[in-house]
Amino acid sequence: MRLHLVRHPPVHLADGVCDRVCYGSSDVPAAFDASLLARLCDALPRGVPLFSSPLKRCADLAAALAPLQDCAAPIHDVRLAEMHFGDWEMRAWNDIPRSEVDAWTADLIRYRPGGGENVLEVAWRVRAFRDEVIQLDASDVIVICHAGTMRLLLAGEYGAGLEDTALRASQHAHQIGHGEVIVLECKSNAS
Numbered sequence: 001m002r003l004h005l006v007r008h009p010p011v012h013l014a015d016g017v018c019d020r021v022c023y024g025s026s027d028v029p030a031a032f033d034a035s036l037l038a039r040l041c042d043a044l045p046r047g048v049p050l051f052s053s054p055l056k057r058c059a060d061l062a063a064a065l066a067p068l069q070d071c072a073a074p075i076h077d078v079r080l081a082e083m084h085f086g087d088w089e090m091r092a093w094n095d096i097p098r099s100e101v102d103a104w105t106a107d108l109i110r111y112r113p114g115g116g117e118n119v120l121e122v123a124w125r126v127r128a129f130r131d132e133v134i135q136l137d138a139s140d141v142i143v144i145c146h147a148g149t150m151r152l153l154l155a156g157e158y159g160a161g162l163e164d165t166a167l168r169a170s171q172h173a174h175q176i177g178h179g180e181v182i183v184l185e186c187k188s189n190a191s
Contacts, residue, residue, distance in 0.1 A: 001134055003184040004044050005153060006144045008057040009036060010178045020092055024085035024116070030057035036179050037064060043181045045140040046070045051133065052144040053080040062144045071142065079129040082146035086116030109166040123166035126152040134186050147176045153184060 009032035011023060047070045052062035054076040062074035088096055096114075104111040109119045126149055133141055143153075148169075155169040176182070 001136070001138065001186045001188075002140045003130075003133070003153065003186055004048075004140060004142045005150045005182045005184055006040065006044070006061070006142065007147055007150060007176050007178055007180050008053075008055075008061060008144065011057050020094065022085050022088045022091055022093055022096065022114075024089050025055065025082050026089045027056050030060060030178075032061055032064075032179070037068060040065060040179070040181065041068050044069055044142055048140045048142055049133075049136060049138050050074045050142040050144070051077050051080065051129075053082070053146060053149065054078055055081055055146075058144045058146070065142075065144070069142070074144070077129055079125040080143065080145040080149050083113075083119065083122045083148050084116040086112065086114030088114030088116070108170040109163060119166045119170045120163065122148065123152050123156075123162050123169065127156055127162060127165070130156060130186070134188060147174045150174075150176055150182060154182070157184060157187060159187070 009030040011028045012031045013021060013023070013028060044065075050062055050066050050069070050071040052058045052074040058080070059074065059076060066072070066074050100113070104113050109123075112118045130153060151169040151174055152165065155165045158165070158168065160168065
């Protein structure tokens with residue numbers, strides 16, 4: 001099965017500085033236009049199952065894309081949501097105490113940033129989604145989600161255990177652009 005992973009468009013925040021704010025699982029809208037939709041229509045298969053994070057920045061894109069690609073209504077799956085950063089949500093990264101960021105860096109997969117989720121918990125729910133969707137009778141599936149979710153799905157295909165998957169996904173800064181499509185060929189026997 002091929003998962004066509006689509007990262008949501010850039011979010012729209014009042015001050016316009018989305019890259020300097022930890023918005024994680026906050027339900028912030030995204031800005032996209034006809035050119036992004038046209039590019040995605042050219043890159044994605046038609047008439048296939050379409051899954052989306054329920055967060056507005058993904059759900060709105062999925063709702064606009066589904067009829068253009070002759071897909072059924074998007075299936076919103078909470079397991080695709082971005083990591084919840086607890087008290088860090090909607091705070092400027094520069095306003096988060098350095099000691100808290102250092103504590104996360106020291107324990108990338110178990111530390112709970114802002115008291116929210118840890119990466120291992122996110123890896124568990126993303127893996128559960130992947131294991132369920134791989135059972136569909138479909139050769140292609142579109143998944144509109146977040147960079148963190150995409151990184152975990154990609155890392156999971158190495159066949160490593162859940163802890164190794166979480167660590168692999170969280171060790172390096174991502175290079176996944178907004179609106180980017182990555183095609184993941186899923187193995188049915190990934191662990």
